[in-house]
Amino acid sequence: MSIAEAPAAGIPAGKKSEIRRVIISSVIGTATEWYDFLIYGASSALVFNKLFFPLSDPALGTIAAFGT
Numbered sequence: 581m582s583i584a585e586a587p588a589a590g591i592p593a594g595k596k597s598e599i600r601r602v603i604i605s606s607v608i609g610t611a612t613e614w615y616d617f618l619i620y621g622a623s624s625a626l627v628f629n630k631l632f633f634p635l636s637d638p639a640l641g642t643i644a645a646f647g648t
Contacts, residue, residue, distance in 0.1 A: 629641035636644065
């Protein structure tokens, strides 16, 4: 079983720009999603435990913040 791949020289110019646009859009979307994940994780650990669970133990508040 073999997979037929188009050589880079055989791809039309319109398709190359379309593929490049898809790759750039995917990279931007993935970077934005990971940035959002990083900000939410840092906020959960540093802010949300004190803001939403002020009366509980700090460790328990952090676990509850990550759980929600």
